[in-house]
Amino acid sequence: MLPDALKPDTTIPATPAPRPLPPLCAGRVAAGFPSPATDHLDRRLDLNEHLLLHPQATFFMRVKGDSMTGAGIHDGDLLIVDRSLEATSGRVVVAALDGELTVKRLRRRGSRVVLQPENPAYPEIPIGEDRGLDIWGVVAYVIHAP
Secondary structure, three states, X not given: OOOOOEOHHHOEEOOOOOOOOOEEEOOOOOOOOOXXXXXXXXXXXXXXXXXXXXXXXXEEEEOOOOOOHHHOOOOOOXXXXXXXXXXXXXXXXXXXXXXXXXXXXXXXXXXXXXXXXXOOOOOOEEEOOOOOEEXXXXXXXXXXOO
């Protein structure tokens, strides 16, 4: 089993939340010098509108492992995976490799395809004809708790 294999039982279906939506502040927060706070709200924020590009083709998965920390994907993060996006070279994908799920960067090097971790402690995984590879989807967003 790969160190950061994702288990199928950790998938969470993408369904709209019936709960009240949190407010979206009209202003922006300064990450440099402090800025005066705004005293009003713009509207309610529905994260589904912003994070689910194709709701019918989207699912969530929880990350286990540290092979993608260089891409900002950490153990325990929640991935928003879109099956309708094209899995092109350079994109981060969730893939089933020989029956085990993993998250890696997909790379095409000439006629070769590799799954590339974003942590130097892990080797690239070459994909040959003898390996079963099934791309489940492209990682569209990562939800990371500080």
